Amino acid sequence: MSLVHEIDFGTPRAKSEKMVTLTIDGQSISVPEGTSIMRAAMEMGTQIPKLCATDMVDAFGSCRLCLVEIEGRAGTPASCTTPAMEGLVVHTQNERLAKLRKGVMELYISDHPLDCLTCAANGDCELQDMAGAVGLRDVRYGYDGENHVFAKTGPKHTHHSPESCENDHWMAKDESNPYFTYDPSKCIVCSRCVRACEEVQGTFALTISGRGFESRVSPGMNESFLGSEGVSCGACVQACPTATLTEKAVIEIGQPEHSKVTTCAYCGVGCTFKAEMRGEELVRMVPYKDGKANRGHSCVKGRFAWGYANHKERILNPMIREKITDEWQEVSWDEAFNFAAKKFKGIQAKYGRDSIGGITSSRCTNEEVFVVQKLIRGGFGNNNVDTCARVCHSPTGYGLSTTFGTSAGTQDFDSVEDTDVVMIIGANPTDGHPVFGSRLKKPAPSAAAARHQCRRAHGAGACHRHRRPRRRSFHPRALRLERVRGLGGLRRAAEPLAGSHRHHDRRRSEGAARGSSPVRHRRQRRDLLRPGGHRTQPGLDHRHRDRQSRHGHRQYRPSRRRRESAARPEQRAGLLRHGLVPA
Amino acid sequence: MSLKVYIPCDAAAVCVGADELVAAFEAQAAQRKLEIEIVRNGSRGLLWLEPMVEVATPNGRVAFGPVEDKDVASVLDAMIADGPHDLRLGIADDITWLKKQTRLTFVRCGIVDPRPVEDYVAHDGYKGLTRALSMDSAGIVADVTTSGLRGRGGAGFPTGIKWKTVADAQADRKFIVCNADEGDSGTFADRMIMEGDPFVVIEGMTIAGIAVGATKGYIYIRSEYPHAIIAMEEGIKAAKRAGWLGDNIKGSGRAFDLEVRVGAGAYVCGEETSLLESLEGRRGIVRAKPPLPAHKGLFGKPTVINNVLSFAAIPFILDNGAKAYADYGMGRSRGTMPIQLAGNVKFGGLFEVAFGITLGELVDDIAGGTFTGKPVRAVQVGGPLGAYFPPSMFDTPFDYEAFAKRDGLIGHGGITIFDDSVDMSKMARFAMEFCAVESCGKCTPCRIGSTRGVETIDKIRRGEQVADNLLVLQDLSNTMKFGSLCALGGFTPYPVMSALKHFPEDFGPVPQVQAAE
Structure with a gap:
C-alpha cells in the first residue's frame, strides 16, 4: 500500500466535443478543443514544469515555468494559457527553455527559506520538485538581497548584529486557524490559494495584497485567517504547492505514507476522501479528485473535523442498562447483542409484530441504510423502516415522483455545471451541503460577472444562475434569489425564465408549478406502482425507489463530463506512465 | 479697441x-x-x-x-x-x-478653444463621423486598415485588424476602451490632445463604436492628469448636448455613449489587460493572452482598446480617406507620429511628423541638442522601457521595423535626451528600479527579477565580482525578456542591455564616474 497519487493535469478539462490534433515533442495527440497544451502534454505523459497551474482552477500564467516553443510562433508562450490547436508543433524541452526555467527557479529560490530538511513540506513540495526538475544548481543572487524570509535584515541576518534591522517585507506566521498555518515567508505568490477560494469554494476570502515584490496572500484587510471570511474548507491548503499553507497535523506528525480512499460520514453529499496515514495514525484527510460528489473539494467537516474519531470521550465498547435510572454497564459485544435482541423480541411478543421499527438517516452511507432495513424486514419481520428524509423530503418527494416518476435524484452532481437555472426548495446548500453549495456557485467560464454568492435560500425560493450567456440568455443578472409565496408565486417567478424558449420547457415548468394535472403524469405513476415497472424504466418499483434512474428517462440529461476512468488511448498511455492503471 | x-x-x-x-x-x-x-x-x-x-x-x-x-x-x-x-x-x-511638422492628428491643438464643440466643428471637426455614419461597418474598418494606422500606444498592432476582429465577434454587447494611462516618463502627447482637442478623441471613439457595433465606451485616464480628466468630462457633456453622443447621434439612429474612468497611480495599468482589470474594479494585474481583448475584453465582451493617439488619428482618416494618411510614412509605418521631445533638451515639445525622419534629424536639428549645451551622449526612445541609442545610431529612421532591427523600439513616441554627464549604469539601474516599483507582481521574472536586477547592478557599481555579475545581469535580462507575462518585465531588458552594449565603460566600480543628476 502506498499513497494514492492523483495526476494534476495543470488546467481543467475542456468540455468541447470537437477534437484537435497536435504534435508535442514529436508525438501526435488528440484532445478536445480548448484543452491547454500543458494538459495535452500531461495526458501524453509529459510533465511540463509548473508551479502556478493546477487542474482544480483555471490557468493563470504567472509562474512562467511552463514555457514551450511552438513552431511558426515567436517567443516562448506559457503552455498553461495556450490552447491546443489543430496542427501545432510544440517542443517542451530544449536548451533555450531549460535556461529560461532555471532562470525563473533561481529567482524563486532567491526569496525562499532554505530549510527543506526541517520543513513540513519536505517530500511533498512542488517547489522542491521543480527545482529538481529544472536542474537548478546555484542561486547566483546570493541571499543578502531583499526577501520575505528573514525577520531581520542586514549583514549575516543575525539578530545580534548591531547593523541588522527589521525586515519590512517579513510577516510572522499566522497560526490562528486550529487546523492549518499560514507562513508568508514561504509563499511563492502563485495565487493558487486565492483562485481556489474563488473558483472552487466560491467564498472569495483570500486576495493578494500589495504590488510587485511586496505581494503577499492576505485573508482580508487586517484579519487573521481565523478572523477572515474563510470557512476552513481547506481548498487553499490543498492548492498550496509549498509549506506556506500546511495542515498542523502534518507539521506535528510528518508526511503520511499510505492512504485509503473512503467516504466522509458527515452529510448527505458523501465526499470521497483519501485518508492519509502513517501506520495506524491518521495524518490528514485529503479530498479525492475522482470523487463523483466532490470532485476534489471538501468542507471543514470532512477535511479537518475528524478529531472525533480518536476523541478521548468516544465510546468504544457497548454498554447496557435495564432502566433509564440505572448506571451504564460495559459489556461484551455478544452480551450486548443478546440483550438487545431479547428485549426487542420481548416487546414484539407482548405488543405485536408491528410494535417496533427503525429509522435511518440520509447522512448514512447506502450500505448502512441497507443493513438497517435488512435488520428490520428480515430480523424484526415487519416493514417499519423509514429514513429521516421523510421529514424534509416528503413534499419534494411527492412532487418529484408525480412529475418525474421517482423521488430519487435524477442527475449526478456534475450536471449542475451544465445547468442554466437552479431552483432550490427547502434547502440551504452553503450550510447543509457546503461542497455541493460550492459547485452551485461555480461561475460559468464566460460570464465573468456571474460571481455572486448564493446564500441562505430559505424555504421556497428560486435561484437563477446565468450560465453561458451566449446561449439561452434568460436575463442579464447573474444570480438572483427570490422568496416566493405559494404555487402561484412560484409559477410567476419561473415564467420569465422559461421565456420564449422551447415549448416543452414551458410546459414542464408550468406543470411543475401547477402540480400534476396532465394525464400523462398519472399514467406514469400507475406504471410506477405496477410490479416490473414501465418498459423503459427497469426496476422502478418501490423496492428500488431510491436508486438513481439512468436509462431512458425523459428528463435525464447525460452529464457532459467524461469519466476519468474511460481513458482515451493517449490518456491511458499517460495514466500507465504514472502507474495509475495496471499495464 | x-x-x-x-x-x-x-x-x-x-x-x-x-x-x-x-x-x-x-x-x-x-x-x-x-x-x-x-x-x-x-x-x-x-x-x-x-x-x-x-x-x-x-x-x-x-x-x-x-x-x-x-x-x-x-x-x-x-x-x-x-x-x-x-x-x-x-x-x-x-x-x-x-x-516643419505634418500635423494630421494635432492639427487643431493649440488653435481651437478646446471647450465648445462649435469651435471644433468650425475647424473641420466631426466630418469624419458624419461620413462614417453613412458607411457600413465593413467600409469603416476597411478604411482604417488601408490607412496603415498602427497602435500608437507602443505595440504598433495594425488598428484595422483589431477593429475587424471585434466587428466580426459575436456577442450581445461590445465595448470601446481608450487607454489614456500615459505612464511613460517623458511623454505627454495624450495629455496634450485631451486638454487641447478633446473632441478629436471623442469623435475617434464614436467612429470605432459604429464600426464594430459597440454602444458604450470608457476613457481610462491616469489619476495624475487632473486637467485632462476635467477636459474630457466637459467634452463628453458638450458632445452630448450637441447630439454627437447619445442614443441617436445626429438623427442617424446610431447610439454611442462615453464615460471617463480614473486610474489610481499604477503604471502597469497602461498595459491593456491590466487596464481592463482595473476598469472592472479588480486589482490591476495582467491577464494572460489568449484570449485577446478583441475576443474577451471588458467584462468578457469583445473590446476595442486603443491608445488616445490611435483614436485621435481616426477622424482625419475617415474625413480625408485612407490614402491621404497612408501617403505619409515609410515601409510598414504609415501616417504620422506625434513625437515627444523631452529630457535634457533645448527645444522640447510635440513634433508630429511622418515616419521616416531619422533620429539624428530629430535630436540634433529639431530638438537642437541638449539644454545644457553639452554633447548628446545617449537618447532613449520609447519611454523608460526603451533602448538607449548613442549618436552613432542617429541614422536610424523613425520606423517600427527599423528600430526593432536595432534592438530598439518606438513605443509611444517619447524621446528623452541625455548629455555626456549621464551615468549609464545608473540609468540601467533606474530601469530595473522602475520595473520593481511598478510591477503588478503576478509573474516571477518581473516581480522578483526586477528587484534582483537592482541589486545586481548595485553590486557591479560597487565593484563586487563585476564580470560574474555582468553575466548574471545578462541571464536575468534574458529571463525577463522571454519569460515575463507582459511588456513591463519583458521590455525592461531593453534599456539595461542597450546601456550595457553601447556604454560598457560605465559598468564598473562607480567612484570615478560622476553621477548625472
Whole structure:
C-alpha cells in the first residue's frame, strides 16, 4: 500500500466535443478543443514544469515555468494559457527553455527559506520538485538581497548584529486557524490559494495584497485567517504547492505514507476522501479528485473535523442498562447483542409484530441504510423502516415522483455545471451541503460577472444562475434569489425564465408549478406502482425507489463530463506512465 | 479697441504660470480700460516657449513667448501697437518648428478653444463621423486598415485588424476602451490632445463604436492628469448636448455613449489587460493572452482598446480617406507620429511628423541638442522601457521595423535626451528600479527579477565580482525578456542591455564616474 497519487493535469478539462490534433515533442495527440497544451502534454505523459497551474482552477500564467516553443510562433508562450490547436508543433524541452526555467527557479529560490530538511513540506513540495526538475544548481543572487524570509535584515541576518534591522517585507506566521498555518515567508505568490477560494469554494476570502515584490496572500484587510471570511474548507491548503499553507497535523506528525480512499460520514453529499496515514495514525484527510460528489473539494467537516474519531470521550465498547435510572454497564459485544435482541423480541411478543421499527438517516452511507432495513424486514419481520428524509423530503418527494416518476435524484452532481437555472426548495446548500453549495456557485467560464454568492435560500425560493450567456440568455443578472409565496408565486417567478424558449420547457415548468394535472403524469405513476415497472424504466418499483434512474428517462440529461476512468488511448498511455492503471 | 488673446490651459503651460498670466492680463487690461477676450487654448507644443501667448491680428495670430508676469505690460503694449518685442515670435503658424511638422492628428491643438464643440466643428471637426455614419461597418474598418494606422500606444498592432476582429465577434454587447494611462516618463502627447482637442478623441471613439457595433465606451485616464480628466468630462457633456453622443447621434439612429474612468497611480495599468482589470474594479494585474481583448475584453465582451493617439488619428482618416494618411510614412509605418521631445533638451515639445525622419534629424536639428549645451551622449526612445541609442545610431529612421532591427523600439513616441554627464549604469539601474516599483507582481521574472536586477547592478557599481555579475545581469535580462507575462518585465531588458552594449565603460566600480543628476 502506498499513497494514492492523483495526476494534476495543470488546467481543467475542456468540455468541447470537437477534437484537435497536435504534435508535442514529436508525438501526435488528440484532445478536445480548448484543452491547454500543458494538459495535452500531461495526458501524453509529459510533465511540463509548473508551479502556478493546477487542474482544480483555471490557468493563470504567472509562474512562467511552463514555457514551450511552438513552431511558426515567436517567443516562448506559457503552455498553461495556450490552447491546443489543430496542427501545432510544440517542443517542451530544449536548451533555450531549460535556461529560461532555471532562470525563473533561481529567482524563486532567491526569496525562499532554505530549510527543506526541517520543513513540513519536505517530500511533498512542488517547489522542491521543480527545482529538481529544472536542474537548478546555484542561486547566483546570493541571499543578502531583499526577501520575505528573514525577520531581520542586514549583514549575516543575525539578530545580534548591531547593523541588522527589521525586515519590512517579513510577516510572522499566522497560526490562528486550529487546523492549518499560514507562513508568508514561504509563499511563492502563485495565487493558487486565492483562485481556489474563488473558483472552487466560491467564498472569495483570500486576495493578494500589495504590488510587485511586496505581494503577499492576505485573508482580508487586517484579519487573521481565523478572523477572515474563510470557512476552513481547506481548498487553499490543498492548492498550496509549498509549506506556506500546511495542515498542523502534518507539521506535528510528518508526511503520511499510505492512504485509503473512503467516504466522509458527515452529510448527505458523501465526499470521497483519501485518508492519509502513517501506520495506524491518521495524518490528514485529503479530498479525492475522482470523487463523483466532490470532485476534489471538501468542507471543514470532512477535511479537518475528524478529531472525533480518536476523541478521548468516544465510546468504544457497548454498554447496557435495564432502566433509564440505572448506571451504564460495559459489556461484551455478544452480551450486548443478546440483550438487545431479547428485549426487542420481548416487546414484539407482548405488543405485536408491528410494535417496533427503525429509522435511518440520509447522512448514512447506502450500505448502512441497507443493513438497517435488512435488520428490520428480515430480523424484526415487519416493514417499519423509514429514513429521516421523510421529514424534509416528503413534499419534494411527492412532487418529484408525480412529475418525474421517482423521488430519487435524477442527475449526478456534475450536471449542475451544465445547468442554466437552479431552483432550490427547502434547502440551504452553503450550510447543509457546503461542497455541493460550492459547485452551485461555480461561475460559468464566460460570464465573468456571474460571481455572486448564493446564500441562505430559505424555504421556497428560486435561484437563477446565468450560465453561458451566449446561449439561452434568460436575463442579464447573474444570480438572483427570490422568496416566493405559494404555487402561484412560484409559477410567476419561473415564467420569465422559461421565456420564449422551447415549448416543452414551458410546459414542464408550468406543470411543475401547477402540480400534476396532465394525464400523462398519472399514467406514469400507475406504471410506477405496477410490479416490473414501465418498459423503459427497469426496476422502478418501490423496492428500488431510491436508486438513481439512468436509462431512458425523459428528463435525464447525460452529464457532459467524461469519466476519468474511460481513458482515451493517449490518456491511458499517460495514466500507465504514472502507474495509475495496471499495464 | 478689443483684443482676443490666447493663453494656454494645457497643464505644461499652467506649470510655468499660465493661470497667473491670465490674471495679470486681465488686471492690466482693466487698468487700461481695454476690452480683452482671453481664450484658453491648448498648447501648440513648443514647450520651451510656454507660456506662449497669442493675439489675433488681421494677418493671423501673433505669438509671444515665454511670457512671465513681469513681461505682461510690455507684451500687451506690443500687442496693441502690433510692434516689436523681444519675446515676439511672429505669426504662430509660420514658426519654423511648427511648419516643419505634418500635423494630421494635432492639427487643431493649440488653435481651437478646446471647450465648445462649435469651435471644433468650425475647424473641420466631426466630418469624419458624419461620413462614417453613412458607411457600413465593413467600409469603416476597411478604411482604417488601408490607412496603415498602427497602435500608437507602443505595440504598433495594425488598428484595422483589431477593429475587424471585434466587428466580426459575436456577442450581445461590445465595448470601446481608450487607454489614456500615459505612464511613460517623458511623454505627454495624450495629455496634450485631451486638454487641447478633446473632441478629436471623442469623435475617434464614436467612429470605432459604429464600426464594430459597440454602444458604450470608457476613457481610462491616469489619476495624475487632473486637467485632462476635467477636459474630457466637459467634452463628453458638450458632445452630448450637441447630439454627437447619445442614443441617436445626429438623427442617424446610431447610439454611442462615453464615460471617463480614473486610474489610481499604477503604471502597469497602461498595459491593456491590466487596464481592463482595473476598469472592472479588480486589482490591476495582467491577464494572460489568449484570449485577446478583441475576443474577451471588458467584462468578457469583445473590446476595442486603443491608445488616445490611435483614436485621435481616426477622424482625419475617415474625413480625408485612407490614402491621404497612408501617403505619409515609410515601409510598414504609415501616417504620422506625434513625437515627444523631452529630457535634457533645448527645444522640447510635440513634433508630429511622418515616419521616416531619422533620429539624428530629430535630436540634433529639431530638438537642437541638449539644454545644457553639452554633447548628446545617449537618447532613449520609447519611454523608460526603451533602448538607449548613442549618436552613432542617429541614422536610424523613425520606423517600427527599423528600430526593432536595432534592438530598439518606438513605443509611444517619447524621446528623452541625455548629455555626456549621464551615468549609464545608473540609468540601467533606474530601469530595473522602475520595473520593481511598478510591477503588478503576478509573474516571477518581473516581480522578483526586477528587484534582483537592482541589486545586481548595485553590486557591479560597487565593484563586487563585476564580470560574474555582468553575466548574471545578462541571464536575468534574458529571463525577463522571454519569460515575463507582459511588456513591463519583458521590455525592461531593453534599456539595461542597450546601456550595457553601447556604454560598457560605465559598468564598473562607480567612484570615478560622476553621477548625472
